[in-house]
Amino acid sequence: MTNETAAALIARSNRLGSDPKNTNYAGGNTSAKGTDVDPVTGEPVELLWVKGSGGDLGTLTESGLAVLRLDRMRALVDVYPGLDREDEMVAAFDYALHGKGGAAPSIDTAMHGLVDAAHVDHLHPDSGIAIATAADGEELTRKIFGDTVVWVPWRRPGFQLGLDIAAIKDANPQAIGCILGGHGITAWGDTSEESEANSLQIIAAAEAYIAEHGRPDPFGTVLSGYEPLEPSERSAKAAALAATIRGLVSTDRPQVGHFSDAPEVLDFLAASEHPRLAALGTSCPDHFLRTKVKPLVLDLPADASIEDSIARLHELHEAYRTDYAAYYEAYATPESPAMRGADPAIVLIPGVGMFSYGANKQTARVAGEFYRNAINVMRGAEALSTYSPISDEEKFRIEYWALEEAKLQRMPKPKPLAxxxxxxxxxASGIGKAIATRLAAEGACVVIADLDLEKAQAAAAEIGSTDVAVGVQANVVDEGQVQASVDAALLAFGGLDIVVNNAGLSLSKSLLETTVADWDLQHNVMAKGSFLVSRAAARALIDQKLGGDIIYISSKNSVFAGPNNIAYSATKADQAHQVRLLAAELGEHGVKVNGINPDGVVRGSGIFAGGWGAKRAAVYGVPEEELGAYYAQRTLLKREVLPENVANAVFVLCSSDLSHTTGLHIPVDAGVAAAFLR
Incomplete structure (x- = not known):
């Protein structure tokens, strides 16, 4: 059973964390002090419940709390070795833990344990950070809050910062909280309700002061030619640049992307001061750990051509990497972790929007959200004063902190297709749905394209959130819709690596019964459709320069001559040869092209459910419900082929185990001798 104090803390945390004006995702921490029964002595024991490392306030649960004995935690003051060795105190927190389970204590635990208040909130509101990063933040704090909120000069989070805030609280009994220079806010109260109210009071007062006293154009005047493009133009240009940008930012390691054309991003990039402000970088540690110290900004107007933009992005990326390496060399010590990569995490395109990148979609999306926070912070600071973030040296100390490196090392090993x-x-169904499900389970982001948009979106929702899968409408015989589906992938996840040509249908008819319309329909969907999808995808794969996989779901019928199936089998043979042709053409770009030849997949198949199963059953003289078993009995292994069997083969072709295989067709037919490849 959850302790009442802990339950109230979780509820408060969820309320504060659910509103982005209070704190960013996974940012800040909250705590409560109270008593519980020690199961060893049966006596009451004073405890500290505090949000643990890596959690998110908005979704915090009991398992996300670290629980410490307050007497042991506070006793650490007597053994604190000083600033030069304060990182050791994080390991020391483990010796103050109460019970087992729960989250690992974060570096901010000292702030919560040492401050003499029953409830403490540490948050990263945009309005509070705006004051914290203003050049005259200390004076502004006095103007806005009088003596109820105290200024704390920048100090890296840690044990000493906890001591500093505790001393300020003791010296200012009238205070409800403090502004942490370059960082955020901390508030406290005797009750959970009071702490929450004090936090919200500080945030609201800062917001109101900026709104009342801030100048209307904090980012300067509008730059001619840098105004936002129309929505359709923005999307088109973003899609046209996405593959190139993703290839650049994946120079050190592959990244997943997120695109945003939020109004605050477009307004920032249209203003005259954006080059100066962007170069200063972000300030709050939570921000730049996600966004890197500064973004890459394309210095061309919104109407610059795609060709000019790409050429300039290559130049700027090379300069960014050189600059980042110089930043690392300037501040690294022999004890510093190795440089983690010199590519940007944020790329800003005037008139278009922002691309953000990370190891997965959620990380990329959150990085973008954090840069939007940074823009809001810069707006507030510039409205009242001058934006003055912490120095690059201090940023480096945070970015390459041994404790941050340890956190990265604790992260689980990536899945094979991460x-x-x-x-x-x-x-949306059948083989394609099984393939999408398997790829997502192995770590890939998936775009489900289907003729039926509603079913595509439903299938995506079954797989996971939009950070994992999205559904789009695509009639593969329509060149425009095919390109739109590829663009959707580029905008949803930043790029494209795997393309599976699975869309298909079949009409089971003899030669004399097959009409020209029957022939054209099947060749349009499978032969022409595969060509259109592969061509649109190949453009992105070539621009991206990361290689990739194109896979055709062909059929054993591409090599097996069965009765009453001329149009279907002929178009499958067309697809099979497209595999060979594209493997030969795209190999120089590192793109592998392979095919899979299934036998008839009855269960879960959209083709069979559409009437083709009944017709094939009639051809073979068996009841339709026994068609799968009939197919199984004609194979060498006597096994029915299921959608999941085809999905397994797709995964293997995409995995690193077959990194040197292209132009191959894999039979997934349980052994049909007549379909053996020769």
Whole structure:
């Protein structure tokens, strides 16, 4: 059973964390002090419940709390070795833990344990950070709050900062909280309700002061030619640049992307001061740990051509990497972790929007959200004063902090297809859905393209959130819709790595019964459709320069001559040869092209459910419900082929185990001798 004090803390945390004006995702921490029964002595024991490392206030649960004995935690003051060795105190927190389970204590635990208040909130509100990063933040704090909120000069989070805030609280009994220079806010109270109210009071007062006293154009005047493009133009240009940008930012390691054309991003990039402000970088440690010290900004107007933009992005990326390496060399010590990569995490395109990147979609999306926070912070600071973030040296101390490195090392090993982005056609049901599900389970981001948008979106929702899968409408015979589905992948996840040509249909008819319309329909969907999808995808794969996989779901019928199936089998043979042709053409770009030849997949198949199963059953003289078993009995292994069997083969072709395989067709037919490849 959850302790009442802990339950109230969780409820308060969820309320504060659910509103982005209070704190960013996974940012800040909250705590409560109270008593519980020690199961060893049966006596009451004073405890500190505090949000642990890596959690999020908005979604905090009991398992996300670290629980410490307050007497042991406060006793650490007597053994504190000083600033030069304060990182040791995080390991020391483990010796003050109460019970087992729960989250690991964060570096901010000292702030919560040492401050003499029953409830403490540490948050990263945009309005509070605006004051914290203003050049005259200390004076502004006095103007806005009088003596109820105290200024604390920048200090890296840690044990000493906890001591500092505790001393300020003791010296200012009238205070409800403080502004932490370059960082955020901390508030406290005797009750959970009072602490929450004090936090909200500080945030609201800062917001109101900025609104009343801030100048109307904090980012300067509008730059001619840098105004936002129309929405359709923005999307088109973003899609046209996405693959190139993703390839650049994946120079050190593959990244997943997120695109945003939020109004605050477009307004910032249209203003004259954006180059100066962007170069200063972000300030709050939570921000720049996600966004890096500064973004890459394209210094061309919104109407610059795609060709000019790409050429300039290559130049700017090279300069960014050189600059980042110089930043690392300037501040690294022999004890510093190795440089983690010199590519930007944020790329800003005037008139278009922002691309943000990370090891997965959620990380990329959150990085973008944090840069939007940073823009709001810069707006507030510039409205009242001058934006003055912490120095690059201090940023480096945070970015390459041994404790941050330890946190990264604790992260679970990535799944086999992590950072890869897949587009699967005809994926709302049957084989395509099984393929999309398997790829997502192995770590890929998936775009489900289907003729039926509602079913595509439903299938995506079954797989996971929009950080994992999205559904789009695509009639593969329509060149425009095909390009739109590829663009959707580029905008949803930043790029494209895997393309599965699965969309198909079949009409079971003899030669004399097959009409020209029957022939054209099947060739349009499968032969022409695969060509259109592969061509649109290949453009992105080539621009991206990261290689990739194109996979055709062909059929054993591409090599097996069965009765009453001329149009279907002929178009499958067309697809099979497209595999060979594209493997030969795209190999120089590192793109592998392979095919899979299934036998008839009855269960879960959209084709069979559409009437083709009944017709094939009639051809073979068996009841339709026994068609799967009939197919199984004609195979060498006597096994029915299921959608999941095809999905397994797709995964293997995309995995690193077959990194040197292209132009191959894999039979997934349980052994049909007549379909053996020769």
């Amino acid at each position: 950072t890869r982005i897949a587009l699967v056609t005809g994926a």
